[in-house]
Amino acid sequence: MSPAERLDADPVAGPASEPAVLRARDAGLELGGRTVLDGVDLEIRAGEVLAIVGPNGAGKSSLLAMLSGERAPSRGAVELDGRPLASFSPVELAQRRAMLTQDNALSFPFRVREVIEMGRSPWQRAPERERDEGAMISAAARADVTHLLHRRFTELSGGERARVSLARVLAQDTPVVILDEPTAALDLRHQEDVLRVARALAAIGGAVVVVLHDLSLAGSVADRVALLAAGRLLAVGAPREVLTAESVGAVYRIEVDVIEHRGRLLVVPADPRARPE
Amino acid sequence: MSEPAPPRSHLARRRALVGAGFGVLLLAGVLVSAVVGQLAVSPAEVLGSLLRAIGITTPWAPQDPVVDAALWVVRFPRIVMAMGVGAALAAAGAVMQAIFGNPLAEPAVVGVSSGAALGAAIAIATGAAALGEGAVAIAAFLGGLLATFLVYMVSRADGRSEIVTLLLTGIAVNAFGGAGLAFVLFLASTASREQIVFWQLGSLSGSLWRESLLVVAVAVVGVVVATALGRRYDLLALGERNARHLGVDVERLRLGSIVLVAVLTAVAVAFVGIIAFVGLVVPHLVRMLVGPAHRALVPLSALGGAVLLVLADLLARTIAGGAELPIGMLTSLVGGPFFFALLWRQRRRSGGWA
Numbered sequence: 204m205s206p207a208e209r210l211d212a213d214p215v216a217g218p219a220s221e222p223a224v225l226r227a228r229d230a231g232l233e234l235g236g237r238t239v240l241d242g243v244d245l246e247i248r249a250g251e252v253l254a255i256v257g258p259n260g261a262g263k264s265s266l267l268a269m270l271s272g273e274r275a276p277s278r279g280a281v282e283l284d285g286r287p288l289a290s291f292s293p294v295e296l297a298q299r300r301a302m303l304t305q306d307n308a309l310s311f312p313f314r315v316r317e318v319i320e321m322g323r324s325p326w327q328r329a330p331e332r333e334r335d336e337g338a339m340i341s342a343a344a345r346a347d348v349t350h351l352l353h354r355r356f357t358e359l360s361g362g363e364r365a366r367v368s369l370a371r372v373l374a375q376d377t378p379v380v381i382l383d384e385p386t387a388a389l390d391l392r393h394q395e396d397v398l399r400v401a402r403a404l405a406a407i408g409g410a411v412v413v414v415l416h417d418l419s420l421a422g423s424v425a426d427r428v429a430l431l432a433a434g435r436l437l438a439v440g441a442p443r444e445v446l447t448a449e450s451v452g453a454v455y456r457i458e459v460d461v462i463e464h465r466g467r468l469l470v471v472p473a474d475p476r477a478r479p480e
Numbered sequence: 481m482s483e484p485a486p487p488r489s490h491l492a493r494r495r496a497l498v499g500a501g502f503g504v505l506l507l508a509g510v511l512v513s514a515v516v517g518q519l520a521v522s523p524a525e526v527l528g529s530l531l532r533a534i535g536i537t538t539p540w541a542p543q544d545p546v547v548d549a550a551l552w553v554v555r556f557p558r559i560v561m562a563m564g565v566g567a568a569l570a571a572a573g574a575v576m577q578a579i580f581g582n583p584l585a586e587p588a589v590v591g592v593s594s595g596a597a598l599g600a601a602i603a604i605a606t607g608a609a610a611l612g613e614g615a616v617a618i619a620a621f622l623g624g625l626l627a628t629f630l631v632y633m634v635s636r637a638d639g640r641s642e643i644v645t646l647l648l649t650g651i652a653v654n655a656f657g658g659a660g661l662a663f664v665l666f667l668a669s670t671a672s673r674e675q676i677v678f679w680q681l682g683s684l685s686g687s688l689w690r691e692s693l694l695v696v697a698v699a700v701v702g703v704v705v706a707t708a709l710g711r712r713y714d715l716l717a718l719g720e721r722n723a724r725h726l727g728v729d730v731e732r733l734r735l736g737s738i739v740l741v742a743v744l745t746a747v748a749v750a751f752v753g754i755i756a757f758v759g760l761v762v763p764h765l766v767r768m769l770v771g772p773a774h775r776a777l778v779p780l781s782a783l784g785g786a787v788l789l790v791l792a793d794l795l796a797r798t799i800a801g802g803a804e805l806p807i808g809m810l811t812s813l814v815g816g817p818f819f820f821a822l823l824w825r826q827r828r829r830s831g832g833w834a
Contacts (some may be wrong), residue, residue: 217606271725295725304725310581310717311772325727369717376724 221248224410225270225300225379225397229397230279232265235348239265240434243279250377252401252411254348254394254421254442257431263414264383266431270412271302271381279413301372302352305385307364309356315367316352319343322374345400346370347393361388367403369397373404380404382413386420418459420470422446430454442468495776497582498769502783506563509790513559516798519550526551554575561687562793563786564695564756565748570785571703572744573759574766574778576714579737583764584822587745590646592624596742596749598660599623601676610711617694621746627653628742632734638755658716682753682808684793686732691751694744698747702740703782709733710775714727757815758785764822 208469223246232240245372247253247270257263261350268274269281272288281288283299291299301322310316323335343349346369353358356367365388372380382401386394394417401411402425403415415421421428429439430446432454438445451470458473515724521542528540529551534636542548564807569587576585576592587593602608607772635642635649665676712733714722724730748755762778762784768775789807792814 208636273721273724292727293724293729297725302722302725304719304721306719306721308719309582310719311767313717315772317714317773320717321718323724324711324715327711338775421751 221250223247224249224284225412226282227266227270227276228280228282230269230276230281231275232262232269232274233267233277234274238434240269240276240417241268243436244269245436245439246262247379247410247412249408250405251426252405252413252424253374253427253429254415254416254425255412255429255431256418256421256446259452261431262426267302267381267383267412267414271300272296273302280358283459297375297377298329299377300381301375301377302381303369303372303383305383307361307368307388312355312357314352315354315356316347317371318356318367319348319352319374321389322371322376325375334376338376342370342373342376345373345403351401362390362393365389366393369400373400378408379393380412382411382416384416386415386417394420400405401433418446419468422470446470456473483647492769493550493551495770495780496768498780500785502780502787505787506783506790509787509794510559510563511618512553513562513790513794513797514551516794517550517555518802519547521547557689557692558684558687558793559790560689560696561684561692561752562789564692564699564789565684565752565755565786566742566762566789567703567782568695568699568748568757568785570762570781570788571699571706571778572741572748574763574774574781575706575713575737575740575744576759578761578774579632579734579741580646581716581719583767584760584819584826586757586760586819587624588754589760589819590627590635590650591657592627592631592741592745593749593754593756594654594657594661595627595630596620596624596677596746597754598657598664599626599746600679600750601661601664601668604675605664605672617641617747617750620750622740622744623657624749625739625742627657628738628745630687632738679749679753680808681806682755682811683804683806684752684789684796685804687751695747695751698729698743699782702744705740706778708735708738710773711780713774713778753806753808755789756812758788758818760809761815761818761820762788776790 223252227243227245230240230243233237243266255263255266265274272281272291275289283291288296291303318338319339320335322342323332323338326332326335340386343352348363348366348370350429351363351367356364369385372382380418385397389397400421401413404411405426413424415424417452425442427440428442428445429463430437430450437454438450446461446468448459451459451461460473462469462471511523511526514768515521517521524540525547526541528538529542529548532541546750573586576587576590597620599619599622600616605617608619609613631646631649631653635645649742661676661680663671668676712723712728715726715728716733718726722731765779766777766781766784772778792810793807796805798811799805
């Protein structure tokens with residue numbers, strides 16, 4: 204699905220007919236006595252890409268940690284398939300959701316192929332292990348790392364590592380995929396690749412949550428955007444509704460222009476030369 | 481750029497080859513160790529004696545009961561002990577490196593061995609050893625466990641340990657262990673003192689069958705457990721968070737592994753004293769040969785450790801003519817520079833002591 208088609212599909216609620224797979228109910232999180240998230244109500248549905256955006260320190264990483272089950276909410280609840288996250292065993296959870304973190308370090312020089320195969324480990328004792336090889340190869344192709352399979356992970360560049368990590372997450376083959384700044388280390392083409400991969404996951408019924416710093420990328424990939432500021436959700440909805448010059452300007456405290464170009468939403472800082480200061 | 485990835489069978493063949501190579505080396509080492517010594521025994525006699533033990537009578541079997549005794553009372557238990565200790569220490573090193581996420585972690589370097597030695601020394605000096613042979617081993621285990629926990633708590637952050645922190649913690653634990661040992665020595669009777677000095681230098685002489693069989697049994701169980709956990713250790717290399725997201729119960733794996741390292745180190749230290757660097761050198765070489773995947777790394781390291789200690793003990797017994805060198809001194813003489821080279825390389829690569 205191209206971004207243009209998608210924008211025409213259902214601008215407000217995304218695939219509203221689909222059930223919520225992952226849901227935060229009035230969830231709050233306290234770390235070291237400080238409230239980092241408060242009153243978060245959020246649903247992620249099968250077949251949609253939800254982008255979480257917000258300035259530094261808004262609580263995006265904490266929200267992902269809570270949605271992925273890494274941190275239990277201090278208040279409220281987070282549910283996966285209608286069950287509290289805490290009731291899942293680690294392996295059960297790993298079979299339901301995959302998470303791409305920003306940590307691309309590796310302690311030992313494994314080959315790229317081995318690293319991607321690590322994504323299959325939750326299925327080690329399940330019938331799905333028959334698909335290990337196919338899932339690994341398909342994941343490598345989608346993340347464009349097939350040509351790196353025999354290389355050592357520790358010899359790769361930052362961008363290559365990021366793509367191998369993405370392939371590992373794809374190989375995990377879960378209905379829920381959470382991506383923490385997947386485009387951070389990538390060049391222009393591979394950024395677009397990642398967005399396409401996210402769209403493709405949603406197209407086959409996956410629920411994708413992605414944190415993005417680039418609001419234009421968020422606007423072009425997401426069915427819905429959640430705008431987070433100071434630990435609270437300010438707005439959730441279609442990119443065009445959430446990413447307005449007013450809301451972005453207020454949250455990020457910078458003047459921006461929101462332009463629609465060939466069906467894509469572009470959020471760019473206003474020309475500094477146009478203003479004094 | 482897009483040359484085809486080497487097929488998996490390639491790696492499998494490599495592992496089989498390395499395993500076979502270690503096996504041959506081990507056999508050769510065992511045979512030479514059985515032959516060489518103050519009492520000359522011919523290889524045929526060794527073979528004949530072994531065959532006779534399993535009920536096959538051959539003309540090669542030694543006629544002289546002294547030869548038989550030298551083999552079965554002195555040399556064989558010692559060789560078995562060398563294999564068990566080598567396997568246990570190398571496997572402990574591989575597991576330790578996996579949970580520390582650091583290729584420089586090693587039982588003796590970070591102080592687990594000196595913790596175990598202090599435990600053993602206290603047991604000897606206080607007379608607790610008289611309660612039974614197991615008492616020394618248990619005290620060594622407790623000392624080792626305590627030291628492992630201490631190092632683990634202090635030196636890790638986000639599932640990895642920085643080299644500097646790890647080594648500094650090791651220095652502190654080793655210093656404390658050494659001082660504790662000196663204090664116990666100071667208080668102990670002359671007889672206990674001699675026994676304790678033996679722990680500090682490490683020696684395989686005087687190994688008894690029941691001791692060496694216990695060490696081998698523990699080593700085998702430990703290696704089987706660690707190999708079964710191999711896939712999880714692989715995932716730990718991705719960092720604690722990523723491992724958790726892939727379904728690893730990191731806390732449980734860690735605690736279990738710490739106990740495993742302490743058991744493997746303590747059982748070795750309890751009977752032969754501190755033998756350093758085996759857990760560092762062997763897994764490192766094996767990793768270079770077959771890659772870092774733990775399901776192959778752990779068992780092959782154990783085999784490699786057995787080879788190394790059999791050969792090192794052979795050297796310790798023969799290099800200085802009639803006298804016998806402490807094997808712990810020998811492994812440190814070789815392992816020290818090796819460790820230094822590793823450290824130097826790592827430092828050059830990362831541009832600092834991170």
